[in-house]
Amino acid sequence: MSKRIVCLRHGQTLWNVEQRFQGHTDIALDETGLAQAARAASLLASLRPTLIVSSDLSRANETGLALGRLVGLDVAVDKDLRERGGGEWEGLTRDEIAARWPEEYVAWEAPGGEPVADVAARVSAAMRRWASSLDDGGLLVVASHGAALRLGICAMLGLPEELWSSIGGLGNCSWSVLEEGRRGWRLVEHNAGTLPEPINSDDSPGTD
Template sequence: MQLTRILAIRHGETAWNRDTRIQGHIDIPLNERGLWQARRAAEALRDEPIAAVYSSDLARAHTTAQAIAAARGLPVHTHAGLRERHFGRFEGKTWNEIETGWPDEALAWRKRVPDFAPEGGENLLTLRERIANTVHELAARHPGEQVVMVAHGGVLDVLYRLATGQDIQAPRTWTLDNAGINRLLWTPEGLSLVGWADIGHLQDDADAPLDESTT
């Protein structure tokens, strides 16, 4: 069977993650803790066979991917299809600011209304289609191999739902940790889940890893 193993990794932490501020397509760099997390992820994967490293073109994901790729002399291939969801006018705002400024929109967001998009942003149906198409495109290049894909909380959330058959509106019961390692199998028929939320390489961090799906 034609299959590709995927190591799906969320970027390391940023200052805006700490502030619960929505990043979306705004290009925020890793903070010091995020850089440390990226190095630890690279170390955790040092013995893994990796054919290619793919990343969102946003700096927080690309820097994380560079740490992993550099450890084995590989280039990072960027793909805009791995970007975070576009949150339109929500971007740059904290969750509290959104709930105060646009309470009706905040409720639609919290309820995961599939066709809801913040003004100028992307709805969940469009996001799911984008991620599914991107992962299919990239994984199909590597039959019988393993690849790394470094992306964002919203992207990882979609991958989990696709791999487990979870509805787009189902409440999230899984974590989306910064620099967590998640394992999937791809075949032309779709994704399946192998392992999720491995953060053993981060256990000596004094702070618990952040878990947000929106940044």
């Protein structure tokens, strides 16, 4: 059986609601986020995860802990799974950013922020590192952040940077599933809020 990675975005925070750039700022889950984490945990528990690891930021760690408590697993913490650093944008709303840095806003490159290539490299390296400790058929749950996971997934798939925007974002407490094939990792679910189901089609799994 193949190894799998469930890439789980954290639950909602007040700054999510206010559309503030969170980055490395440590913002806790709000009441809705805690409920989202509990719901996601109740679904993902049935997949019988082997290992759970989270970002060191509390919003992701709290999300991972909700699952860990349910399945009786400790949650390891890895700072390489934290969100993209937002430099001078952290704590500001999208409107404030657009008004003060119009060109940088269009490019989504924060002054003093972390380059997307650096985020993709560190997150994918962390995911590969943790996945390497799985037995065949093992399931790793990575509780992290929207940009960090999207960029990490792109790097895991070996996509060139110019195609990274073709992978959409993740909603709060939604997840994506990577599966290890003979030619590397592939994306089998993306931005899901329900459990993965087997896919039967003419696209044979033997073509990977």
